Amino acid sequence: MKNNKLSWKKQYSYLIRLVNRYPTYRRFFLFLVCFGISTLIFFFRNPDAFINPVFYTEDGQDYIGPIFTRGFWSTFFTTHRGYHTFGNILLSGLAVVINNIFRAGDILFLPQSIAIVSYMFYALVATLPVLLLSNKIRSHYLVTLALISSFFPLNGSDYEVIGRISNVGYAFFYIAFVLVAYRIFCIKRSYFVFLIDSALFLCANTNPVVFLLIPTIYIQYAKSIFIDKTPFNVIRKNPNFISAIILSVFLLLQGVKVFLGGVIDQQPGYLDSPFVYSNAIEMLIARSILYPIIHPIYAYFNDAITILVFAFLIMVFVLFSKKANYGLYALGFYALFTFTIMAAIFRPGLSEVFQDYQGIPGLWARFYYGQNLLAIFLIVLLFHDIASRIKLLAYRRLLMLLMLAIFLVGWSGVSSYGNPSHPMRDIGNFEQTLVAALSERRFVDASGILDTNGRFLEIPIYPTKTDHLWTIVIPRELAEKSVVNQGKLMNSMSKCK
Known part of the structure; x- marks a missing residue:
């Protein structure tokens, strides 16, 4: 050995x-x-x-x-x-x-x-x-x-x-x-x-x-x-x-x-309703900035608590940030506020979903994770600068543990971990929908119009329960070859006939 x-x-x-x-x-x-x-x-x-x-x-x-x-x-x-x-x-x-x-x-x-x-x-x-x-x-x-x-x-x-x-x-x-x-x-x-x-x-x-x-x-x-x-x-x-x-x-x-080529399309009818100013603090501060450290106790917050916590956080930044990192802080806050404001401008309808901190905090999470990443960066940088002022190693380790506890205490709630809220099983997986599309002869031409002799195949994809019909269009030859490789050709083509 x-x-x-x-x-x-x-x-x-x-x-x-x-x-x-x-x-x-x-x-x-x-x-x-x-x-x-x-x-x-x-x-x-x-x-x-x-x-x-x-x-x-x-x-x-x-x-x-x-x-x-x-x-x-x-x-x-x-x-x-x-x-x-x-x-x-x-x-x-x-x-x-x-x-x-x-x-x-x-x-x-x-x-x-x-x-x-x-x-x-x-x-x-x-x-x-x-x-x-x-x-x-x-x-x-x-x-x-x-x-x-x-x-x-x-x-x-x-x-x-x-x-x-x-x-x-x-x-x-x-x-x-x-x-x-x-x-x-x-x-x-x-x-x-x-x-x-x-x-x-x-x-x-x-x-x-x-x-x-x-x-x-x-x-x-x-x-x-x-x-x-x-x-x-x-x-x-x-x-x-x-x-x-x-x-x-x-x-x-x-x-x-x-x-x-034309101004950016805000997709009429999609989150373009007027901004709800009564939800501004919750949307722009609580959800966009503070959420990574408050999401386990989000339901206990209100606008007053949000302002107090945000003000306290800004005070800590002012008191304990290192001069050598002032430029990095300035860039980080500029990026964070810019992204937050632009999100509100282009998606004002997001403000409608908030229900005085009692709604589903993860709803429309994709619109906020960019700001949340920036907030995480800035807060970790702050802990880094505070630690640089502490001489005793034991205290620096305690500070690190405190930071990890603040961020990760609610780790089990940040994702589904294999138990998705929307499992996406109602029309089957992609192989099953591809075989079904072939059996239903959902062939289309280059314009997407149904054509039994079309060179392309239109296949439904997820999500299914929406006003918009989501599909993927691929070459018919590729679809048939894929089924052949899976040993499905005889079964699927007999149905196609």
């Missing part, structure tokens, strides 16, 4: 020395560990997305279906309700690649591929600060941030988010915030920034609110020119500044293209 231990150490000694010697490798290794654990957490939060393979809303109708009928790049550059969804289409394309690796020429594994991509994507969202912000936040707090972020509250609405691609847009705003923070506070001069700005371009073309974050990257250059008196000739040669200009030009051109 002892010899086995020695041989193991000898075999991996070079890798261990490499990780210990170079901080970048150590940080990347820590990120991979956190990423793996977070992926498992998201799987266990909603395993039904993988166990019960179905297509849900835009995943099938607007992303996967068009990829198979029109092609990836045509779908990628097509606007969705007036704006681009680059991130959604890219993740859908990745799901298709994973499906082809395991089941080439077959589409039946695709809903599970989407679930895998979704679990990994949200794990990336939760753990991205571990990879990028180690210069601002200590490693053990970054790991804790990743853990807490992996449990952002969705309550019974997790089936709409985890394991799906259709609602990732809100997470792209948080990704953009982390990227901007890294760009401003962690890299001063590096060609790596071109990759960061490419990712920001992707984020902005997935969630339009990201456009409002981009101007913040110029504050450091304004400071250099007007306060530090740095000559502009020096700044304009900085690759970070050059990349910022290129990013801004491309976003400006993209914004003009979207604007000329």
Whole structure:
């Protein structure tokens, strides 16, 4: 046994020395560990997305279906309700690649591929600060941030988010915030920034609110020119500044293209009723900002308590935040308030669902998890700064435990953990609906009109109990080949006749 231990150490000694010697490798290794654990957490939060393979809303109708009928790049550059969804289409394309690796020429594994991509994507969202912000936040707090972020509250609405691609847009705003923070506070001069700005371009073309974050990257250059008196000739040669200009030009051109194509469609009749100002405090503060730390006791709150708790929290931020992190706090609060206000502007009808803190707090959770992630980040950063003022290790550990208790005391209520509030079993899984569609000869032409000789097959998907009929349209040949691969051809085609 002892010899086995020695041989193991000898075999991996070079890798261990490499990780210990170079901080970048150590940080990347820590990120991979956190990423793996977070992926498992998201799987266990909603395993039904993988166990019960179905297509849900835009995943099938607007992303996967068009990829198979029109092609990836045509779908990628097509606007969705007036704006681009680059991130959604890219993740859908990745799901298709994973499906082809395991089941080439077959589409039946695709809903599970989407679930895998979704679990990994949200794990990336939760753990991205571990990879990028180690210069601002200590490693053990970054790991804790990743853990807490992996449990952002969705309550019974997790089936709409985890394991799906259709609602990732809100997470792209948080990704953009982390990227901007890294760009401003962690890299001063590096060609790596071109990759960061490419990712920001992707984020902005997935969630339009990201456009409002981009101007913040110029504050450091304004400071250099007007306060530090740095000559502009020096700044304009900085690759970070050059990349910022290129990013801004491309976003400006993209914004003009979207604007000329028509204003963003707010989907008439969908959450567009007048804003209910009597619910403003609950919606804008309690649900959007405080919810990650109050959701277990949400029903005991009212507007007065919400204002008191929020005021107390702001006072703690003012008293205990470190001067070195003032810029990061300012960026975080700007992102949080911007996202919250824009959500209220574009979805004013969300204010109707609140019932004086007695309604279902998880209802429409997909519209709030982006703000909740930002709030989690800021509060964890605050605990990090408070800990830096404490000398005794025992007290710092107690503070860490207190933070974990505040965030995770209600962990069992943040998700369904395999008991979804909407099981999605009424029309069967995707394989069953595909076979049924073939037997019913639901063939359509390129325009979506029923045609017994049509080259495409229209298949109903979830949700089913809505005013809008959700379907996915795929090539008829692909559908038939998928059934053949599952050994269903004889049974299904005999019914088709």
